[in-house]
Amino acid sequence: MKNxxxxINIFTVTPDDQRRLIDLLTKATGETIKHMDGFITSTLHRSIDGTKVTMYAQWESREKYEAMRRNATASPYLEEALSFAKFEMGAYEVVEIFKKA
Structure with a gap:
């Protein structure tokens, strides 16, 4: 498999909305996104200060990710998240993987 x-998606929220966003992203990923063609894995992170939620996700290809974004089943979750969170998307290619020997 290619890389x-x-x-790496970073959401900025008020501390009062952090749990709400985590619940929404958990529901979206568990019920819909993880079942879509090309999905590999994702990891959800919350900041200690309560102002950020970050999701690291891997897809087989950019094309399969973009197909998911066009899917009507997945889009309402992002729309809801954007109603109370600021969103910064970062798209990356893996350059090197380091593992403990």
Whole structure:
């Protein structure tokens, strides 16, 4: 398999909305996104200060990720998140993987 297409999405929220966003992203990923063609894995992170939620996700290709974004089943979750969170998407290619020997 070629190197995956990687997304590091950073959401900025108020501390009062951090749990709400985590619940929404958990639901979106668990019920819909992880079942879509090309999905490999994702990891959800929360900042200690309560102002950020970050999701690291891997897809088989950019094309398969973009197909998911066009899917009507997935888009309402992002629309809801954007109603109370600021979103910064970062798209990356894996250059090197380091593992403990």
């Amino acid at each position: 995956p297409f990687v997304l």
